[in-house]
Amino acid sequence: MGTIGEAVRRRRGGLRAGAAGRILDFALIAIIAIFLILLGTKVVAQGGSFFLQILTFAVANGGIYALIALGYTMVYGIIELINFAHGDVFAFGAFLSASLLPIFGLREGGTFTAGSVIALLAVFGLTMLSCGILNISIERIAYRPLRHAPRLAPLITAVGVSFFLEGVLFLWKGPSNVHYANIIPNAGFEIFGATIGAKDLLVIGVSIVLVIGLALFVDRTRLGKAMRATAQDRDAALLMGIDIDRTIAATFFIGAILAGAGGTMYGLYYNTSVFDLGFSAGLVAFTAAVFGGIGNIYGAAIGGLVIGMIQSFWDGYFDSAWTQVVIFTILILVLIFRPTGLLGMRVPEK
Amino acid sequence: MLRQFWEGGPRRDPNTIAYVVLLVAAIFFPILVNVITGGNSSAIMTIAADAGVYVLLAIGLNVVVGFAGLLDLGYAAFFAIGAYTYAFLASDHMRVTPLGEPIHISFWIVLLIAMFVAASFGVILGAPTLRLRGDYLAIVTLGFGEIVPRVFRNASSWTSGVNGISALDIPSLPLWLQGPWSGDAFAFVTDFKVISSLAYYVIMVILVIICVILVRNLHRSRLGRAWMAVREDEVAAAAMGVNTVAVKLLAFSIGAAFSGFAGTYYAGKLSLVSPENFGFSVSITILVMVVLGGMGNIPGVITGALLIYYVIFVLLQQLPEYAVNFVSSIGLSGLVRSSGDYPGIAEFISRLKFLVFGLILVIVMLVRPQGLLPSRQREQELHKGVHDEPVIEDVTAETT
Amino acid sequence: MTVEVIPPILRVDHVTKRFGGLVAVDDVTFDVKKGEIFALIGPNGAGKTTLFNGITGIFPPTTGRVIFQDREITGAKPHQVATLGIARTFQNIRLFEYMSALDNVRLGQHCRMHAKLWDSLFKTPVERAEERRVSDRAIELLQFVGIERYTHTYARNLPYGSQRRLEIARALATNPALLLLDEPAAGFTPQEKVELMGLVHKIVDNGVTVFLIEHDMKVVMGVSRRIVVLDHGEKIAEGTPEQVRNDQRVIEAYLGKQH
Numbered sequence A: 001m002g003t004i005g006e007a008v009r010r011r012r013g014g015l016r017a018g019a020a021g022r023i024l025d026f027a028l029i030a031i032i033a034i035f036l037i038l039l040g041t042k043v044v045a046q047g048g049s050f051f052l053q054i055l056t057f058a059v060a061n062g063g064i065y066a067l068i069a070l071g072y073t074m075v076y077g078i079i080e081l082i083n084f085a086h087g088d089v090f091a092f093g094a095f096l097s098a099s100l101l102p103i104f105g106l107r108e109g110g111t112f113t114a115g116s117v118i119a120l121l122a123v124f125g126l127t128m129l130s131c132g133i134l135n136i137s138i139e140r141i142a143y144r145p146l147r148h149a150p151r152l153a154p155l156i157t158a159v160g161v162s163f164f165l166e167g168v169l170f171l172w173k174g175p176s177n178v179h180y181a182n183i184i185p186n187a188g189f190e191i192f193g194a195t196i197g198a199k200d201l202l203v204i205g206v207s208i209v210l211v212i213g214l215a216l217f218v219d220r221t222r223l224g225k226a227m228r229a230t231a232q233d234r235d236a237a238l239l240m241g242i243d244i245d246r247t248i249a250a251t252f253f254i255g256a257i258l259a260g261a262g263g264t265m266y267g268l269y270y271n272t273s274v275f276d277l278g279f280s281a282g283l284v285a286f287t288a289a290v291f292g293g294i295g296n297i298y299g300a301a302i303g304g305l306v307i308g309m310i311q312s313f314w315d316g317y318f319d320s321a322w323t324q325v326v327i328f329t330i331l332i333l334v335l336i337f338r339p340t341g342l343l344g345m346r347v348p349e350k
Numbered sequence B: 001m002l003r004q005f006w007e008g009g010p011r012r013d014p015n016t017i018a019y020v021v022l023l024v025a026a027i028f029f030p031i032l033v034n035v036i037t038g039g040n041s042s043a044i045m046t047i048a049a050d051a052g053v054y055v056l057l058a059i060g061l062n063v064v065v066g067f068a069g070l071l072d073l074g075y076a077a078f079f080a081i082g083a084y085t086y087a088f089l090a091s092d093h094m095r096v097t098p099l100g101e102p103i104h105i106s107f108w109i110v111l112l113i114a115m116f117v118a119a120s121f122g123v124i125l126g127a128p129t130l131r132l133r134g135d136y137l138a139i140v141t142l143g144f145g146e147i148v149p150r151v152f153r154n155a156s157s158w159t160s161g162v163n164g165i166s167a168l169d170i171p172s173l174p175l176w177l178q179g180p181w182s183g184d185a186f187a188f189v190t191d192f193k194v195i196s197s198l199a200y201y202v203i204m205v206i207l208v209i210i211c212v213i214l215v216r217n218l219h220r221s222r223l224g225r226a227w228m229a230v231r232e233d234e235v236a237a238a239a240m241g242v243n244t245v246a247v248k249l250l251a252f253s254i255g256a257a258f259s260g261f262a263g264t265y266y267a268g269k270l271s272l273v274s275p276e277n278f279g280f281s282v283s284i285t286i287l288v289m290v291v292l293g294g295m296g297n298i299p300g301v302i303t304g305a306l307l308i309y310y311v312i313f314v315l316l317q318q319l320p321e322y323a324v325n326f327v328s329s330i331g332l333s334g335l336v337r338s339s340g341d342y343p344g345i346a347e348f349i350s351r352l353k354f355l356v357f358g359l360i361l362v363i364v365m366l367v368r369p370q371g372l373l374p375s376r377q378r379e380q381e382l383h384k385g386v387h388d389e390p391v392i393e394d395v396t397a398e399t400t
Numbered sequence C: 001m002t003v004e005v006i007p008p009i010l011r012v013d014h015v016t017k018r019f020g021g022l023v024a025v026d027d028v029t030f031d032v033k034k035g036e037i038f039a040l041i042g043p044n045g046a047g048k049t050t051l052f053n054g055i056t057g058i059f060p061p062t063t064g065r066v067i068f069q070d071r072e073i074t075g076a077k078p079h080q081v082a083t084l085g086i087a088r089t090f091q092n093i094r095l096f097e098y099m100s101a102l103d104n105v106r107l108g109q110h111c112r113m114h115a116k117l118w119d120s121l122f123k124t125p126v127e128r129a130e131e132r133r134v135s136d137r138a139i140e141l142l143q144f145v146g147i148e149r150y151t152h153t154y155a156r157n158l159p160y161g162s163q164r165r166l167e168i169a170r171a172l173a174t175n176p177a178l179l180l181l182d183e184p185a186a187g188f189t190p191q192e193k194v195e196l197m198g199l200v201h202k203i204v205d206n207g208v209t210v211f212l213i214e215h216d217m218k219v220v221m222g223v224s225r226r227i228v229v230l231d232h233g234e235k236i237a238e239g240t241p242e243q244v245r246n247d248q249r250v251i252e253a254y255l256g257k258q259h
């Protein structure tokens, strides 16, 4: 039945894509152009090495957001739920890995050896696994019983779970910022006056590997195909013999592993975390998912990158108090002018 | 003759009893408090009048969420707009802004202006979004809810930023009856400055009653039916001639108007606005009040609002103190002091706040998704699933 | 021929509807005349419902025009189409399940009501009078389709046959000139079908033109004088029941499979 509604909306979208739509598109392009020109003049004024420094930072920042955004988009794609607790799973990853580091002998100021690499891998693995299990449990307890209830019901439990997780982190480490051990060596190399550090390379590298890994997984494996089928048409997938519950659980698991990796990298990169980190980071990452076209994993990756970059550039060149305002304004404008998101390949209609 | 048939029996408002109970409670509450506190009721009455703000907000959000089935996650933004409208239009503050001239407009007029301003923002936001699928409104309002307080915080030349705006005009009533309740002799006074918490309480109760009557009228009108229909099946509603976008937009902006209205009252009573009071947690709190009380049912959301208000602003605030007294009384006073990572019982309990609130949300949704006092429709919907979706029981049979 | 004199109330003019690569309705043209019972038949997936959706604005046609009472309504929104005077029912009943039968029918009158927001807020006398009128009319309609005993029952709790009747009552409440019925007798026993066709005749007698989709050839032959046959989106025949029955392509496409 939704398909009928879809057509109604598509048609209206089509109407707007007429003359008025073109004006709106033009306005949007104009806004972007003005922003870029403004940015350009600042960039020129402040020199290339500063720009490069910010760019490095921006890409790393975007990589982390991309990892979080993927979880939002995958869950939304499959059960059309805005998983509010996802950001907190990410924050949980940051907190957990912080506690795991010393257990594996990774301490601030220690020497970073080959053994440290393995230890770090172990920390990553354990954190990702724990986040995965956490997210599966959340789905099982808080969302699955409400799968056929009206939309609002699971959304509210998602908000509840988010509060709950924040409460747990609050109890764990209290209300203020928590230092995260700075274990990655400060080594790096310099190009054109900008330093690209080991941290930057780690974050960018791991993000790329994980995104490519996810893409391959979704494209190639049986489970990945089941996920796509379920996202497209749950009833048809059921008829084809796909175990819906398992597929949904797997989606939560994979989304959370990426968030766990993101949380660990956030800690390693910024050396700080706070109990409500998941809320603010989650909102931005969610914006990224919508920006890229929610339900579309490539969209989320690109959206994360772009939003992360916008954030860093704005922080670097303009008044950082307005950064969030800029990001959410983009979110609203995108939703109004281009509701299918940047990639807009798949209309998230149901 | 036919009319008697449908107006009788089944069409009776099943909420009549609930309304009567609420009204009686509202009337006797101040008297009771006065007796219990031995005349020092002012602190409690202030809290009660503040709770009324949330009652108003919940009634308004209920129009959006409960009646029209739209999800608004940035409801506090309109609340903020209403509050700042009062701050701009009824204080000396404008003198220190680029405008340079103070504005002083009567509280009662600003109430209407704020409604209008908030509703306009609702239209601006809703008109393009409501054509899209339902979730988009949730996301757009979420974004809006994040933007508005930040703008008020950052645009400091106009808003004094984080310091907020204080010393707002005290609302005054054209006519007021003084009496023993305020320690005076009986007398009519004109241009009465509303300072006493009891006066705020009375005004609040009257405002709530007016709002309930109006919203109830709406609910039982052609518009209310259209909302219900759109919520259930948009395509069928449109095919029956309901302009679904217009009807949804109306619900959304009426909700926004309520929020603006409540914002002005809030600012007037507090005589202070600050950007910190309108964050996402406020939006969520109001939503929780609506859902927990029973979406779509006015007495339900009023009850929900009062209950949640009590839990968050009274119970959870006092819990640390109770805990300290409790552990001391059972001889474990060692727990009171902090040591190492342990922050001491009082702080520990106050840190439980988020956790407990989250847990309440999850458990209520799982155990009683229709809320405490649900509307009949909502109750059925939530029990049986909606539309052509399989009912819950069938699915569990399928998967186990 | 008298048929020629009666003006068409609805003209479907070279209407095509594509879903991606699939052509669900393929260049279909026909007229529905005022006051008649016109039928659209065709095998499963022929594109009948899609055509209804095209007329009512739910899925506007890809190309082609829909003209209602000499007015082009192609691309009009569903609520506009309804307000202009085309009402419909749905093949897979789409009632407002958690509203009473009475409220379903009262909702149908929404687009004929004039109460403004102001009236609703303050329950003005205008509003009260209108509500009374609307309620009386709703009860009349429930009686008209014969389900008045379910007036206060939630639509979802009505028996199946009564739900179909309630959908008709709700559609009639919009005060249409043209009523589109999408398989109104689906799932009925032969006895119920006869009763339903009686209702259809009663509707036409009240001055409403009826355009219906029906699977059961026998039922259609009994009620309509003119029939259009769709197959794979194409119009393959049009004419009186006799003409259609003896049409070679119809027999191949439709009857051939069933008999």
Ligand SMILES: Nc1ncnc2c1ncn2[C@@H]1O[C@H](COP(=O)(O)OP(=O)(O)OP(=O)(O)O)[C@@H](O)[C@H]1O
Residues within 6 Å of the ligand: A003, A004, C019, C022, C024, C042, C043, C044, C045, C046, C047, C048, C049, C050, C051, C091
């Ligand atoms: N929203 C849609 N998207 C894609 N294809 C559709 C859509 N709606 C209908 N179709 C396709 O259009 C074709 C015609 O469908 P339609 O429902 O109009 O057939 P019908 O004649 O009403 O059949 P039935 O007798 O089963 O009701 C079918 O192949 C169907 O799959």
Ligand SMILES: [Mg+2]
Residues within 6 Å of the ligand: C048, C049, C050, C091
């Ligand atoms: Mg059909």
